[in-house]
Amino acid sequence: MEKIGVCVIGAGRAGMIHARNFARGVPNAKLVAVVDPYEEAAQKAVKELEIETYYLKYEDALQDKNVDAVVVVSPTVYHRDIVVAAAQAGKHILCEKPMAMTVEECDEMNKAVEENKVKLQIGFMRRFDKSFMYAKERIDAGDIGDVVLVKSLTHGPSIPQRWQYDIAKSNGPLAEVNSHDIDTVRWYTGSEFKEVYAIAGNYRCPEARAEFPDFYDNVAMVISFDNGMQGFIDGAVSVRYGYDSRVEIIGTKGVLFVGRLRENEVVVCSQDSGIVTPFMETWRTLFIDAYRKEDEEFIESIVEDKTPRVTGIDGKMAVKVVNAGNQSIREKRPVQL
Template sequence: MKNGKIGLGLIGAGRAGMIHARNYRSSVPHAYIAAVADPCEENVQSALKELEIEKGYADYRELLEDSEIDAVIIVTPTKYHCEIAVAAAERGKHILCEKPMAMTVSECELMEAAAKKNHVILQMAFMRRFDSAFMAAKAVVESGDIGDVVMVRSNTRGPSIPKPWMYDIQKSNGPLAEVNSHDIDTLRWFTGSEFRTIYAVGGNYRCPDARADFPDFYDNVILSASFENGMQGMIDGAQGVLYGYDARAEILGTKGCIYLGRTQERGITVCRSDMRKYDEFTNSWKFLFKDAYLEEDIDFADCILNARQPKVTGHDGKMAVKVVNAGNESIKSGQIITL
């Protein structure tokens, strides 16, 4: 570490990557961004200018050889996560990995094994666990105020049309991975249990360009589940909804219910003379979970400084990937999948 501060390398300088980078540039004590790596030269140059740093690499392997780097943030397409994480662990770099953790459970296990062997921290970036409302809801559940949890429902719906590379389920694992990984983790967290059975249905309603070459692609999905402890779960996910970014959850208990998530960009509702009321629907996960990202990044630095295990581990990432794979199998086969 340089002057007692953790030197971080950002691998993947796109939208999500730059959220982490901005946090570490100015808002996380005892940590700083030392370098970025991205195969897109435009991304690298833009990041260097904004972060006011000098070291940018086209190849992440060069970043890993930089002695100033103590830890990395992996924010690349999912299919590269395993390769990068294993290489980082072998060079003694701690790892904060964005979701989804990897493409398969076996890849997740390789990442876990590499981190354990090389004594580095592997933290999964499920930022909703650091959101103040989600944490408050978890405390209410544990207090017993709503009785025993019966069912957890979670949805994530995004306004954007998927990137073309996402159309190939074999390369992206589909919206269950790209959109609903957070929902899967939300269900695991609030039930305190693992998925037992899964039934999912998907369909392509908004992406006509994908239908001819990628008939298996879906932009809308519904997943129902049972859990090992007898609880129930439901997830719905969608891409290209246009109306805004919509992330909400409900925890139903034997004596009450918790509603989670806000949809307004600003805390104002306007009532007009046409007898209608208007408010602005939030259009970005970057706004909705801004504070949660910061708390997640602070926690990662604290884990490194105090040599403790993260609140969200590689195991959590692996179990989400397991559910994604089972959900895609259920969509394809039309069958209930037992885990």
């Protein structure tokens, strides 16, 4: 069969992970183009990826007959427009998280996808990670009895980009960092969020305080679910010490721990430094295999005409929780969904 032509829209860190996967040989797919509004970034990308075609505007890429599918890795504020236009152009779509800024935008995206009969997969790559998948299998098998509480945390080491300081453009760390945690606890509980209460503050990013007083770099959210289960999400950016992604699932008969902080299992003992083990520096290392599996299954959903593992409904529900969490932070009260 003829390979699916893929265009990656956004040549930043996450975009290049997807682009490298498709350039290096995802079955039944080939990378045919990249899009980035900054020509220097676009030129650098095509040189590394050893392809010829780049565009500065996504609209031009959508007119390219060699493009059958797109991977959307732009800032969240542009997701709705790109996904709707891609669907109308008949292109299948893998959209990175967060899906959009509002539930209404998600509804527009899902409607466009349905009307134009194209696939839409949302980039919650933890659902494709072996450890996270195995934990879900053990939960469903009843290894820890009934789930009582799911606690999920993500701490990122890097300083946010300037646009991320503006909550109106990024929806804050709850969206940019904790969308994965929101999807994970929803996945592991098998239930929708009923009520959230979130508190937040800016402790590590003083450069943002004057111009962006609403920005927070640390957030804690307590959750109740429709099925009676409980949840807790802990999010932080600019922590410096490393990339930290872990989950604890407490049941009526036991507990499951998922994730790790160590880069590997090497432990160095010396008189000068004591006991030292390397920490995980970036999500790009921790989830590299999950990203590839995610890209492979996106193409499988097109070739085999099946529903993607992570759908626009999953993306919408995460956005709904992000908006409720930010409302809770602003109004200093619990918010029902």
